[in-house]
Amino acid sequence: MDAQTTQRGRDENKPQPPARRSQQPPEHHQTGEQGGGQERKPKSSLRDRLREHWILSLVGAGVLIVAAIAALLYWLDVRDYEWTDDAFVAARSFSISPKVSGYVTEVPVTDNQHVNAGALLAKIDDRDYKIALDQARAQVAAAQANIDNIQAQIDSQHEQIKQAQAQLEQADAQLKFAQQEEARAKDLLEKGAGTVQREQQTHSDLNAQQANDARAKAALIAAQLGIKTLEAQLESAHASLQQARAQQAQAELNLQYTNVTAAQPGRVVELTGAVGTLAAAGQSLMMFVPDDIWVVANYKETQLADMRPGQKVEFTIDAYPNRKLTGHVASVQPGSGTAFSLLPAENATGNYVKVVQRVPVKIVVDHWPADLPIGPGMSVEPWTKVR
Template sequence: MDDSKMPPEANNNNVPKKKFYSRKRFLIPTFIFLLLAGVVVGYWYLFLKGYVGTDDAYIDGDPVTISPKILGRITMLAADEGDTVASGEVLVNLDDSDLKAQEAELGANLELTRKNLPVAGINLDKAKDDFSRASMQFNSNVITKEQFDHARKALELAEAQYAVARSQITASEARLAVIETQLKNTKIISPTLGVVAKKWSVVGDIVQPGQPIFTLYDLKNIWITANFEETKIGVIAPGTPVEISVDSYPDRKFTGKVLLIGAATASQFSLIPPDNASGNFTKVTQRIPVKISIEQPANDAPASLLPGMSVVVKIREKEN
């Protein structure tokens, strides 16, 4: 039906309906927006107000590098990545065949020099007696000065030979002690209870002194390093409780305490520290590392917390 043919009352009745639907289209999104805003504000007020947090955080620990003290070829590796090793456990054997041969040779030389010492001692005692007798005879004009000098020189020679024999024993003992120490160093032991995080070498490799073979972590001595913006450091204090979420265990809540606040920003220890002397300066909010302890939940089985895992921390602001 044509609207021009409809009664005027019908057209007037449609106007309020159009206004109602127009308002409804505006009010519903506004209501949803206000509801979401209220939820966000309520969540912030209930759970975030009075806290500072960061997700720039990870589990940290002191790495222990297992390396040799001597040059050698690896003949045995007793662990692999992920293995737990005990304190005092032998992790690496180096080839000791050459050292054992040297030990046998030095042992034989030491035995020989020890046998020569009594002979040198007997010769020295005889030379002392001869010189004593020659001294009395020379004073009594029984022998000539040349004969007396000959007895004196014989005594000096015997004393020198005895000293050489003793020094040879000392030198042989020292060389043998060095070889024995090197033999002990062919067995490399773990200095602590830990987990092998990285294996750097394989059997057959020739390793230099100080070259890494394993890297261990003591999992009983781990902590969290959280990098906070410098603008938040003022509200953090040592001893403050910390709520911790570990990405690998989203259903568990861990706790801890602030142990210490770094004395410098993280950028100061980067490979290339910032240099603003050139005049090209852009202000960037720096981050300061905060060391945090971490404790396992009391009612759950211990979680396997490994260095490098990402975490989120939330720290209650200190009271002014």
């Protein structure tokens, strides 16, 4: 009894090995309203879920089919268009400058104002130009008076020519009579019926009439030469009149140039002219943007295979993305943009790298919106239907 008790105490003092964990999974209990634990059901498969929610499955499948059809239709439509974001509004803007110099006395326009063709943009002091016009008109009047004077001299010279011709005819008649008288006196002297004195007298009269006839001829020639001189003076006077009239026309133009007007409808921008400014001829007073504007789209050269004039274009302006505008292709530039730049590219080098070039395409807009301020330089995104 004592030995068994001693052996049992030794066995209790020996260290015991750890207990082996059970391979069975722990039981999961659920606390329900009934308070009893139940075993968890296994997860359902995807097929079972689809069967369980068959209405939602049909709706989802229908949405996917509609989305696929819409994507296909969109792709079929988009592939017929060429798009670029390298486009902008363009116009032939120019500077407004006076053609004559002077002080600016009036500027009836302001910045960004729209004006019609012929509207007054600025006015130059015109007092000097009115004086110049009066002087030119006086020169025209003087030249005209000179012509009238020469014309009167020519008319008088014509009368002198007629008088000289009459005197020449009279001298010719007297010369003819003197010749006849001298012949009769000589004949009578030869027959013995006349005297030497008579023959000498008739001969002297003949010489006098010959001199008179020569003088009449010289007077006629002088009168005829005088008319040529006057006609030459008349031509010179006509030239002086034309010159004076040209100066008058120039003076009238200079007076008109004091009114700087708009040659076409458009908008005034960058106004620098002000009343009191001394403006020189050719000095810029303002910039002018005509109403005639268009779109320049720089398409890649790989996008031009099917692009032709007349094709429809739809585009939006970045400033007004909610407004879609329409137009058509007017022309395609025969060459890339770099070919017409100040320093065109030179590709004949050993380190040549091919780069897709941009070609400007002019797009004419059907109708610009009147309620939107649109001007050159504004960015545009055009879609050109090429197929």
